[in-house]
Amino acid sequence: MDHLSARQERILGCIRERIAGAGEGPSIRQIGQVVGLSSTSSVAYQLGRLEDRGLISRSTSSWRSVRLGT
16 A cells, blocks of 8 residues: 555544544534645645545545544
8 A cells, every 4th residue: 555645644643533522523624724735626626535545534424424434
C-alpha cells in the first residue's frame, strides 16, 4: 500500500481524536478547520480516498458516522 500524504495523516488523526473525545466522527467543516482546508469538497475528496483504501468507513451517508478501518 502506498504511503499516506501528510494531509491524509492529519485527517486520520483528527478523526481518531474526535471519536475518542466525542464518540462520533467530526463534520467535514471540522476536519477542514483542523487540517487547513477551507473547501469542503477537498475534505470530502480526501475522505473518499481514505475510504477507498479501507482506512475509514461510514455506516450512513453522513461523515459523522465515519469509523476507522482495521
